[in-house]
Amino acid sequence: MKLLLSLATVWFAVVAGHTAEMLRIPAGDYAPPLRAAGEPERVAVAAFALDEQAVTNADFLRFVTEQPKWRRSQVSPLFTDESYLGHWAGDLELGPLAPPGAPVVRVSWFAARAYARWAGKRLPTTAEWELAASAGFTRPDGKNDPEHTRAVQHWLSRPVPAILPDTQSARPDFHGVRGLHGLIWEWVEDFSTAMVTGESRADSGLNRDLFCGAGAVSSRDPGDYAAFMRLALRSSLTARHTTTALGFRCAQDLPLP
Amino acid sequence: MKIIVCLSTLLLVSAALAAPAPKEDCCKEAPPSAGPISARSIYQLDATFRDDADRPVALAALRGRPVVLAMFFASCGYACPRLVTDMQALRGRLPAELRDKVAFVLVSFDTERDTPAALADYRRQRALDGAWTLLHGGKDAVSELAALLGVKFRREPSGSFAHSNLITILNPEGEIVHRREGLEGGLEAAAQAVIANAAHRR
Numbered sequence: 432m433k434l435l436l437s438l439a440t441v442w443f444a445v446v447a448g449h450t451a452e453m454l455r456i457p458a459g460d461y462a463p464p465l466r467a468a469g470e471p472e473r474v475a476v477a478a479f480a481l482d483e484q485a486v487t488n489a490d491f492l493r494f495v496t497e498q499p500k501w502r503r504s505q506v507s508p509l510f511t512d513e514s515y516l517g518h519w520a521g522d523l524e525l526g527p528l529a530p531p532g533a534p535v536v537r538v539s540w541f542a543a544r545a546y547a548r549w550a551g552k553r554l555p556t557t558a559e560w561e562l563a564a565s566a567g568f569t570r571p572d573g574k575n576d577p578e579h580t581r582a583v584q585h586w587l588s589r590p591v592p593a594i595l596p597d598t599q600s601a602r603p604d605f606h607g608v609r610g611l612h613g614l615i616w617e618w619v620e621d622f623s624t625a626m627v628t629g630e631s632r633a634d635s636g637l638n639r640d641l642f643c644g645a646g647a648v649s650s651r652d653p654g655d656y657a658a659f660m661r662l663a664l665r666s667s668l669t670a671r672h673t674t675t676a677l678g679f680r681c682a683q684d685l686p687l688p
Numbered sequence: 689m690k691i692i693v694c695l696s697t698l699l700l701v702s703a704a705l706a707a708p709a710p711k712e713d714c715c716k717e718a719p720p721s722a723g724p725i726s727a728r729s730i731y732q733l734d735a736t737f738r739d740d741a742d743r744p745v746a747l748a749a750l751r752g753r754p755v756v757l758a759m760f761f762a763s764c765g766y767a768c769p770r771l772v773t774d775m776q777a778l779r780g781r782l783p784a785e786l787r788d789k790v791a792f793v794l795v796s797f798d799t800e801r802d803t804p805a806a807l808a809d810y811r812r813q814r815a816l817d818g819a820w821t822l823l824h825g826g827k828d829a830v831s832e833l834a835a836l837l838g839v840k841f842r843r844e845p846s847g848s849f850a851h852s853n854l855i856t857i858l859n860p861e862g863e864i865v866h867r868r869e870g871l872e873g874g875l876e877a878a879a880q881a882v883i884a885n886a887a888h889r890r
Contacts, residue, residue, distance in 0.1 A: 470845055507732045509836060540835065544828075623835060624842040670835035 453480040453683060454607045459565075461558040464658045476562045480687055481555060482680040484598035484609045485617065486546060488519070489531035491538065494546045496523055501545055508671075510541035515673050532597035534615050534678040540670040543618045543679040551688075552681035554620040557665070559682055561658065564612065566605040573604070579612075583657050586613040591676040612657070618679040622665040725751070729862035730836050735829035737795065740807035740822040747833075748862070750821070754885045755791045755858040756878070759830075759839050759851065761798035762810040767853050770871050772814055775855060779819070781879035786886050788819055795823045797841045797849045799830055838867070859885040 460473040495502045495516075502522040503515055516537050520526025529535075538546075540554075547553050555563070567576025574580065582602075601610035611617070668677075725731045731748040739745050756775055760768040775792055782790065796802035802810075807822040816822070825833070834841055841851035857866035857878055866881035868874040 507727045509728055509730065509732055541832070544832070548828075620831075621842075623831075623840050669838070 452483045453687065454483050455479075455685065456481050456559070456563045456606055456608075457571075459562045459571075461561045461565075463557075464662050474558050476556075476558045478685050479555070479559055480683040480685055481559070481563050481606075481608060482552075482682070483603075483607060484601070485534035485615060485678045485680045486543075487532055487598055488525050488529045488535045491516075491535040491546065492523065492525060492531075494549055498545070498549060501542055506542070510545075510671055511539040512671050512673050514675075515539060515542065517673075518675070528594055530594065530597065532599065533595040534598050534610070536595065536615055536675055536678045537673040538618075538678060539673050540618050540622060540668070542673075544620075546679075547681045550681055552683045554618060554679060555682035556621050557619045557624070560611075560617065560619045561661075563606065563608055566608070568602060568604055571605050579604075583612045587657060587660060591615075615676050615678045616661065616664055616674075618677065619665065622668055623670065726861045726863060728864075730833070730858065730864065731862035733829075733832055733836060735825065735832055737823040737825040737829055738804050740804050740811050740824075742804040745821070745823060750791050750793065750858075751862055752860050753789060753791045754860060754882050755793055755856075755862070756882060757793040757795065757837075757856045757858060758854065759795045759797055759834060759837065759841070761796050761849050761851075762802050762806055763798070764848065767851070767871060771853060771855065772816075774868075774871070774875060778855070778875050778879050778882070781876065782882060786883065790819065790882055790886065791821055792816075792819050793821045793823065795825060795830065795833060797830060797834070797843075797851060799825065799827050801847075837864070857881045857885070 456479055458476060458478040460475050462473045463470070499505055500507070503517075503519065504522050506515060514537055516535075518526075518528040518537060520529070525531060544554060565571075565573050567573030567579035568582075569578075570576050573583075595614065598610055598614065601613055603609050604611065664677075725748065729751075731746075731751055733747060735747065737745045737747070756778060758771045758775060760771055762768075772794065775794075779787055779790070779792065794807075796807065802824055804824050807824055810816075811820065811822055833839075837854065837856050839852045839854050841849050843849055853869065853871050855868040855878060856864055857868075859865045865885050866878055868878040
């Protein structure tokens with residue numbers, strides 16, 4: 432049975448040009464760590480499909496092989512910074528620092544989006560990603576799974592290794608998704624809205640003229656430290672940024688085509 | 689199957705955009721510059737918009753002229769009307785011979801309500817002449833353009849948008865040469881940037 436499954440996965444990979452199996456994340460809701468004034472405490476999220484694992488170096492290599500404008504030597508400086516795929520040995524060569532099965536990192540939001548489009552998918556939204564990431568190992572609500580909470584906090588306390596482990600090395604969570612915590616940080620479609628909060632046009636605050644609507648933010652219980660870390664990371668990024676621990680995975684609407 | 693369809697659409701679109709802009713999509717006054725698009729040009733963006741006459745517009749159709757560009761939404765009650773007024777004031781600071789040669793472009797965040805027809809209404813309300821291009825785009829086109837320009841925006845529960853107030857000046861190649869942030873001052877510097885870059889026209 433297991434063998435049949437892996438054969439099916441391989442077949443799918445050949446057909447679609449990427450290896451990720453997609454899993455169904457049931458509908459739920461997401462409570463943003465910071466909220467705009469008047470924004471509901473919880474945002475409803477429809478069921479969606481999410482890649483089982485982050486996009487790997489091997490996956491991304493197939494993409495740049497087919498789409499030369501995303502190769503390191505050819506990419507426009509508008510869409511990535513100078514460290515884009517900097518750990519690869521060459522344009523079409525992974526090399527010792529980028530094992531085929533490890534998640535691809537040093538990719539910008541533009542590059543992640545281009546990959547997703549190429550694969551016929553899209554990036555998950557913040558709400559979708561956080562909903563998926565709220566699952567524990569053995570139950571859908573990870574915050575009530577002490578083993579899971581410990582694992583997440585343990586990861587946050589460790590430096591990022593120079594060579595990332597295989598995406599399949601991460602333990603699957605309740606939904607079967609691997610590595611949402613513990614391997615890398617991941618791009619989301621709407622990362623740039625992380626600090627765009629508030630409806631306070633009546634304020635005479637500092638940002639009023641620079642930013643229409645910037646202002647009051649009400650903070651939720653900061654118990655979920657990891658969620659705050661992700662919020663801080665997203666708000667510090669621009670779309671052409673690349674970092675040594677930032678990769679991505681794709682999502683799709685349900686039902687799948 | 690869907691994937692194959694998406695891929696082939698993507699290929700067609702990329703092929704269309706990689707080729708020089710076809711005549712009918714092109715700007716009325718100035719022909720586009722020849723040759724490949726510069727690496728720092730925002731015309732590298734593979735995105736198609738629709739104007740307020742519901743015609744498809746590739747951003748690269750603006751190539752060959754300096755551009756004054758802002759993102760906005762038509763139902764905005766506070767900042768956007770001021771942005772448009774500022775763009776008009778900036779135009780007034782240009783030498784007379786440049787006023788009709790520079791493109792003034794408004795791109796809406798509001799992919800749902802700012803249809804080409806709604807933008808045509810906006811053009812009438814604000815009495816915007818032929819120097820103005822009003823663009824409606826899909827979600828992908830709008831968020832990628834915003835990311836390129838450094839404009840942050842977010843739809844609020846009320847349906848309006850929180851957004852950066854930014855006027856961007858592009859040279860005839862589509863490279864960002866000046867950014868005017870906020871709603872106070874800076875118009876003279878922006879006008880000078882337009883004048884300096886208009887001089888480089890072929």
